Amino acid sequence: MPTHGADAAQPGTDQIITPEHRRYDAADISWFIRSAYVALGVPEADAATVAGLMVQADLLGYDTHGSFRLRQYINRLRDGGTNTVAKLSLASEASASAVVDGDNGLGHLAMLRATDLAIEKARDNGVGWVGVRNGNHAGPASLYVNRVAEQDMIGIVAAVGSANHVAPFGGMDLLLGTNPLAIAVPAGEAPVFVLDMATTTAAAGKIKVLAQRGETMPEGWMVDREGNPLTDPNRQSEGLMLPIGGAKGYGLAMAIGLIAGTLNGAAFGKDVVSFSKDTTSATNTGQFVAAISIKAFGDVDAFKATVDGIFATMRQSTPLPGRGAVRIPGQERQALLLERRANGIPLHPNLVKALSQIAHELKIPELA
Amino acid sequence: MPTHGADAAQPGTDQIITPEHRRYDAADISWFIRSAYVALGVPEADAATVAGLMVQADLLGYDTHGSFRLRQYINRLRDGGTNTVAKLSLASEASASAVVDGDNGLGHLAMLRATDLAIEKARDNGVGWVGVRNGNHAGPASLYVNRVAEQDMIGIVAAVGSANHVAPFGGMDLLLGTNPLAIAVPAGEAPVFVLDMATTTAAAGKIKVLAQRGETMPEGWMVDREGNPLTDPNRQSEGLMLPIGGAKGYGLAMAIGLIAGTLNGAAFGKDVVSFSKDTTSATNTGQFVAAISIKAFGDVDAFKATVDGIFATMRQSTPLPGRGAVRIPGQERQALLLERRANGIPLHPNLVKALSQIAHELKIPELA
Numbered sequence: 001m002p003t004h005g006a007d008a009a010q011p012g013t014d015q016i017i018t019p020e021h022r023r024y025d026a027a028d029i030s031w032f033i034r035s036a037y038v039a040l041g042v043p044e045a046d047a048a049t050v051a052g053l054m055v056q057a058d059l060l061g062y063d064t065h066g067s068f069r070l071r072q073y074i075n076r077l078r079d080g081g082t083n084t085v086a087k088l089s090l091a092s093e094a095s096a097s098a099v100v101d102g103d104n105g106l107g108h109l110a111m112l113r114a115t116d117l118a119i120e121k122a123r124d125n126g127v128g129w130v131g132v133r134n135g136n137h138a139g140p141a142s143l144y145v146n147r148v149a150e151q152d153m154i155g156i157v158a159a160v161g162s163a164n165h166v167a168p169f170g171g172m173d174l175l176l177g178t179n180p181l182a183i184a185v186p187a188g189e190a191p192v193f194v195l196d197m198a199t200t201t202a203a204a205g206k207i208k209v210l211a212q213r214g215e216t217m218p219e220g221w222m223v224d225r226e227g228n229p230l231t232d233p234n235r236q237s238e239g240l241m242l243p244i245g246g247a248k249g250y251g252l253a254m255a256i257g258l259i260a261g262t263l264n265g266a267a268f269g270k271d272v273v274s275f276s277k278d279t280t281s282a283t284n285t286g287q288f289v290a291a292i293s294i295k296a297f298g299d300v301d302a303f304k305a306t307v308d309g310i311f312a313t314m315r316q317s318t319p320l321p322g323r324g325a326v327r328i329p330g331q332e333r334q335a336l337l338l339e340r341r342a343n344g345i346p347l348h349p350n351l352v353k354a355l356s357q358i359a360h361e362l363k364i365p366e367l368a
Numbered sequence: 369m370p371t372h373g374a375d376a377a378q379p380g381t382d383q384i385i386t387p388e389h390r391r392y393d394a395a396d397i398s399w400f401i402r403s404a405y406v407a408l409g410v411p412e413a414d415a416a417t418v419a420g421l422m423v424q425a426d427l428l429g430y431d432t433h434g435s436f437r438l439r440q441y442i443n444r445l446r447d448g449g450t451n452t453v454a455k456l457s458l459a460s461e462a463s464a465s466a467v468v469d470g471d472n473g474l475g476h477l478a479m480l481r482a483t484d485l486a487i488e489k490a491r492d493n494g495v496g497w498v499g500v501r502n503g504n505h506a507g508p509a510s511l512y513v514n515r516v517a518e519q520d521m522i523g524i525v526a527a528v529g530s531a532n533h534v535a536p537f538g539g540m541d542l543l544l545g546t547n548p549l550a551i552a553v554p555a556g557e558a559p560v561f562v563l564d565m566a567t568t569t570a571a572a573g574k575i576k577v578l579a580q581r582g583e584t585m586p587e588g589w590m591v592d593r594e595g596n597p598l599t600d601p602n603r604q605s606e607g608l609m610l611p612i613g614g615a616k617g618y619g620l621a622m623a624i625g626l627i628a629g630t631l632n633g634a635a636f637g638k639d640v641v642s643f644s645k646d647t648t649s650a651t652n653t654g655q656f657v658a659a660i661s662i663k664a665f666g667d668v669d670a671f672k673a674t675v676d677g678i679f680a681t682m683r684q685s686t687p688l689p690g691r692g693a694v695r696i697p698g699q700e701r702q703a704l705l706l707e708r709r710a711n712g713i714p715l716h717p718n719l720v721k722a723l724s725q726i727a728h729e730l731k732i733p734e735l736a
Contacts, residue, residue, distance in 0.1 A: 091666075092666060094493055095464070095492070096494045097495045099666070125463045126465025126466075167688075168682045170692065170693075171682070171685040172686050172688050173685035175685060185627070193626065195619035195623050197613070197616045197619060197620070245617065249612065251565060251697040254561065254697065255551040255561070255563050257678075258561065259551075259660070262671065263666075263671065269677075269682070270681050292497060292627070297499060297633075298459075298632075298633055307626065307630060313637055313638050314637070317539040317540070318541050319540070320539060320540050320595055
């Protein structure tokens with residue numbers, strides 16, 4: 001089995017698909033997730049919504065942020081860390097902005113509400129900016145920026161990471177998360193541009209996958225408390241994840257923490273609760289969704305045609321010696337979605353085992 | 369003279385101040401710049417506005433983005449690349465968004481108008497997002513996010529870089545700029561947080577300063593067309609600047625180009641004109657300013673108190689072995705501003721020579 005799997009992943013996915021993977025129909029995985037939530041007391045409609053978004057993440061190749069996370073979500077619902085029945089409300093509102101209070105329910109519910117509200121506000125005002133407080137881990141930010149882009153708008157989403165794995169630049173106390181940022185820009189003929197990045201050199205989810213698969217991390221992802229490279233993903237808790245660009249990534253993670261967390265009345269810094277280790281405390285996770293209506297800035301078709309041209313120029317530019325063609329962020333994911341819809345979603349044996357364990361615990365039918 | 373000056377700069381500045389530097393009063397530099405613009409036909413009020421912002425950049429330690437740029441601005445006004453008399457207008461407007469058309473005047477004028485309009489829209493709607501087209505190089509983005517933060521708002525500014533120094537990830541054609549991003553967040557007792565970063569490992573301005581001072585670049589800033597390190601700043605045009613975090617910095621530069629450029633009807637990609645090399649063509653530079661009103665999200669004083677606490681926790685956290693105390697982005701700049709107001713702005717002899725040359729060309733009194 002190759003090492004550094006997450007780093008050398010096939011285009012559009014977070015992992016290498018091996019013969020050990022078995023493929024499952026998206027609808028079956030979705031039904032399984034939904035049944036698990038309902039067994040724990042989550043209302044039918046909410047369970048279906050979250051299951052749908054988690055499988056959407058799987059279809060798009062965000063393999064560390066879809067059904068892979070069910071174990072964590074289930075543990076927190078079971079132990080009371082996340083509310084099974086969440087009553088969403090608005091904590092504040094202005095014509096182009098709002099804060100959704102997620103009532104500590106499954107994170108996808110508050111983010112979906114925030115996304116749809118940001119779209120509505122952008123339609124009326126040119127731009128909409130909606131924050132979330134009392135949210136939870138909500139899968140990949142791509143899910144929400146994609147939804148904005150489908151409305152001929154530019155989507156921007158950021159979140160306070162669900163655990164502190166990063167120290168401030170020059171320090172060694174874990175006070176920052178990977179604080180991801182996603183941006184989607186619709187094109188015309190070309191697939192949508194989707195940037196979805198952690199502000200660290202690696203995403204936490206990728207380290208989790210390597211640990212689950214018994215592989216090692218490349219140097220540059222983490223260091224220990226003396227600043228030496230750390231490559232064993234099982235020792236993640238002993239080290240520091242490294243921000244991109246040193247002080248710049250640190251500054252970006254700080255800014256995202258202040259805007260996605262503090263501004264919304266959500267946790268940031270030492271108040272952040274580790275989502276996976278602590279299954280009983282509310283996390284008060286903060287996120288935001290911004291939507292920018294292209295129509296408010298000019299002609300939508302002209303914009304899309306220009307974007308297509310820019311992407312074509314980039315793709316057709318000369319590769320560095322020994323490299324393949326230049327790629328546009330996120331564009332392989334749409335083809336992957338079609339392929340996985342047709343052929344099923346490949347799940348690693350360890351993930352299948354974890355889902356089977358959940359079926360036993362909750363006395364629901366196994367995924368088949 | 370030390371090498372790598374820009375990298376090892378004193379806190380809050382872009383360069384090391386040596387005994388060779390001579391200090392000049394901010395008001396005198398401002399008057400000199402103003403006189404130069406007026407001599408070229410820029411209206412009095414516009415000349416004073418731009419001179420004030422350029423000296424503000426000097427006072428805040430953005431030594432590569434203040435009076436250092438006068439030579440470039442003058443060349444373009446002289447040769448017709450930039451309009452001396454600019455009639456600003458709105459290309460589009462919605463209640464929370466707009467696009468300012470800068471009429472190819474000095475870049476600071478359009479950005480100032482965009483900033484004030486974004487603030488006004490955020491006051492009324494919670495958030496304001498104003499793009500710029502037909503703009504030009506406008507100094508450090510910090511100037512504008514600072515202005516937003518003074519209104520108890522969070523400011524976000526990004527720009528399409530004024531020349532293409534960066535290739536798409538894996539490619540070797542120069543199709544992207546350093547595309548900077550700045551974010552300011554107001555605090556209570558603590559100085560304002562200001563992130564102002566290029567999406568490359570180094571800013572183009574820092575390379576210009578090293579070239580002017582005859583110093584070398586550290587490895588990691590640039591590579592040549594074979595991917596080998598390039599350390600001679602005079603050979604900048606032969607190489608590629610490197611994005612932070614590899615594919616991530618590339619993605620970020622792309623997103624900024626699409627949002628600050630294409631969305632506003634401004635140049636991005638192969639259409640970008642090199643601001644310093646081409647002194648006769650309109651650049652159609654694109655930027656945007658976003659303002660988020662803290663009041664629309666919750667209590668302003670409570671927000672500021674929380675932010676102060678977060679900064680204190682970061683600053684008091686344990687440093688890595690051998691490192692000084694953790695710093696908060698931009699916070700040293702306010703102290704520097706007071707020091708430079710009191711003691712004058714230190715200018716490098718090469719810059720003084722360049723300003724003297726401008727005085728001769730335009731037949732205006734020398735800076736004294």
